[in-house]
Amino acid sequence: MAERSGYRQLQLLQDASLWREYCEARSESSIYLSNLQTHADAVLSRYRDYLGHEFEQVWIDCHDGLHADAIAALCGTVTAGGLLSILLPAESNAMSHRMERFAAKHFAESNIKPYSSVNKTETRSANETLQLTNEQNSIFNALTQSTAKPCETHIITAERGRGKSTLLGQALAQAKEHSSIIVTAPRKANAKVLLQQAPEAHFVAWDKLLEQPGNSEVTLIIDEAAGLPLWATEQLCQKFNPWLLATTVAGYEGCGRGFAVHFTDWARKTLPQVSVHQLTQPLRWPINDPLEQWLTDTFLMNEQPVTQFGRRESGTFIKHASELEEALLQQCFQLLLSAHYQSSPNDLNLLLTEPGHKLAYQSTNGEVTAVAWLMSEGPILSPLKEEVRQGQRRPKGNLLPQAIGYFLQQDWAMDLHWLRVARIAVPAAKRRRKAASELLAEIYRWALDNNYQMLGTSFAWSPGLDNFWKKNGYALWRLSSRIDSVSARPAAIYALPLTNEFTELYRVCQLLGQWGQNQLQWLSDGKEMLQLTDEHNEIRTSLIQAYRSKTIPFDAAHFALAQWFYWQHSNHPLTELLCNSSTTLKHLGEYWGGVSQRQANENLCKEVCLLH
Known part of the structure; x- marks a missing residue:
């Protein structure tokens, strides 16, 4: 059936020895990813290297843990009649059960056995099919006509296997004679198909392109745009003439659906003329391909809004994701995807398998009006606690206690039970109606009832x-004084103690709140704000001692050093430089005659030790 129809197959196995026996007989046109086997083609974290390629068979070893992002991304590289084979984790969990449940559903409907033996099949490469479909041709005509309109930008979104890159390549080949065109992408391999269609095209890595001077005469094409930081895409569009931006809208690298929402909103507000197109017809495999249907249902990639709500309950609920009925889980996850640019299929895996993760949601007659992803963190016990404070360990699942214990040197924070609000989302049509604030109030009450000591985000x-x-x-x-590479904004930590105002914990939390607020004012208003920091001696001393011992880096200690020099060493030649919030180790290196940043840090440490 698979060979005749072109439908792709799925194989899910938990027996490692049997799976590896099958894997040894795999097709030559295949890829094998594993974190455990040295003879594999790559480890799972390198899955992005193979986007833009095509394989008859993809083998993914998840025996030591599921990698949902790799599965979702590489599924799209399997050609018609091909096979996706996955070795499931040694211990079953809610995610692996979900994978098996939807495999039984979709492959039974297509009369394809989900665990059938592996057969090499003749597949048709997308590269061999250059005749555009009606859907592609309609967009192609719009693109080629717009070459005469230098201010028109086209955004093309598609699921994988829709011929997006082929369409771009042909449009590029047609337009090449009209102007100077540059192609960029997260990696050159992502633009492989596009560049094959237009071999004379000039590819430039996006980070190198950002370093070049702006030129509105240069026409820009970005393939797999969701793989770039959103800020980088926006800067590129402002430096050059953005003609085509295309991206896959599900499965990997920041989640293209989130990109489509956020970037399209920005583009329509910023760029002169924007047209949005969507490719829906699959080309690498038949319509209603069961493997694609399995992937969509398993990892909740369906963009269509949920219309069947199941039990029409109303109220606020806090539950583990594995306890939710399918329609409710789909609503919650879709809302998180649409509101947060960096969402990915691995998020669903975490929600279903991590016992300390919960979903808090409000619903009205079964329709979700607000949702939050909650994570239980801490306490971190000795001797790990001291290793965290020294910066030697960063235990997973403890972002807030370990960040506060290390960057602020507050080791008591690692003794507490934290509830982190990792994400919160409200449908666009229901925002500014206090739904998010109402949900946070319910989370506060729930955290108190469940013996948490701190809330944070x-x-x-x-x-x-x-x-x-x-x-x-x-x-x-x-x-943080460091800028996040994806958002181009600094990471921030906010906290709320679950205690009354007469406790020592409340007092320390108040001091840390003043510290953070003063740091924010210092970053925006400069040296003048340091006169408000005299009460911070307790926190300041801890951070300076940690810097002297080379436990924390300069950027983590900068605010404390600025205060210390301001109050204790106002006449020191370094004071003016350190009180400037924009000063970096590069500037300090210039102060010491052009030494390296590493040497500048050494010099400053020595100076602090002499003065302290």
Whole structure:
């Protein structure tokens, strides 16, 4: 059936020896990823290297843990009649059960056995099919006509296997004679098909392109745009003339669906003329391919809004994701995907398999009106606690206690039971109606009832988010001086103690809230704000000692050093430089005659030791 129809097959096995026996007989046109086997083609984390390629068979060893992002991305590289074979984890869990449940559903409907033996099949490469479909041709005509309109930008979204890159390549080949065109992508391999269609095209790595001077005469094409940081895509569009931006809208690298929402909104507000196109017809495999249907259902990639709500309950609920009925789980996850650019299939795996993760949601007659992803963190016990404070260990699943214990040197934070609000989302049509704040209030009550001691959150800082969290009682404790590569904004930590105001914990939390707020004002207003920091001696001393002992880096200690020099060494020649929030180790290196940043840090450490 698979060979005649072109339908792709799925093989799920838990027996490692049997799976590896099958794997040894795999097709020559195949890829094998494993973290455990040295003879594999690559480890699972290198899955992005193979995007833009095509294989008859893809073998993924998940025996030591599922890698949902790799599965979702590489599924799209399997050609018609081919096979995706996955070795499941040694211990079954909610995610592996989900994979098996939807395999039985979709492959039974197509009369294909999900665990059938592996047969080499004749497949048709997308590269061999250059005749455009009606859907492609309609977009192609719009693209080629727009070459005469230098200010028109086209955004093309598609699921994998829809011929997006082939379409771009042919449009590029047609337009090449009209102007200077540059192609970029997260990796050159991502633009492989596009460049094969237009071999004379000039490819430039996106980070190198950002370093070049802007030129509105240069036409820009970005393939797999969701794989770039959103800020980088926006900067490239402002430096050059953006003609085509295309991306896959499900499965990997920041989740293209989130990109489509956020970037399209930005583009329509910023660029002169924007047209959005969508490719829906699969080309690498038949319509209703069971493997694609399995992937969509298993990892909740369906963009269509949920219309069947199941039990029409109303209220606020906090449950583990594995306890939710399918329609409710799909609503919650779709909302998280649409609201957060960096969502991915691995998020669903975490929600279903991590016992300390919960979904808090509000629903009205079964329709979700707000959702939050909650993570239980801490306590971190000795001797691991001291290793975290020294920066030697970073235990997974403990972002807040380990970040506060290390970057702020507050080891008591590692003794506490934290509840982190990892994400919170409200449908666009229901925002500014206090739904998110109402949900946070319910989370506060639930955390109290379940013996948590601290609430917290961490995100890429912005003025709007700062205002929202402060309105809900959370205080800024730390603002990183490093800029996140994806959001182009600093990471921030906010916290809210679950204790009354007469405790020592409350007092320390108040001090940390003042510290964070003063740091924010220092970063925006400069040296003048340091006169408000005299009460911070307790925190300041801990951070300076950690810097002297080379436990924390300069950027983590900079605010403390600025205060210390301001209050204790106002006449020192370094004071003016250190009190400037934009000073970096590069600037300090220039101060010491052009030494390296590493040497500048050494010099500053020695100076602090002499003065302390």
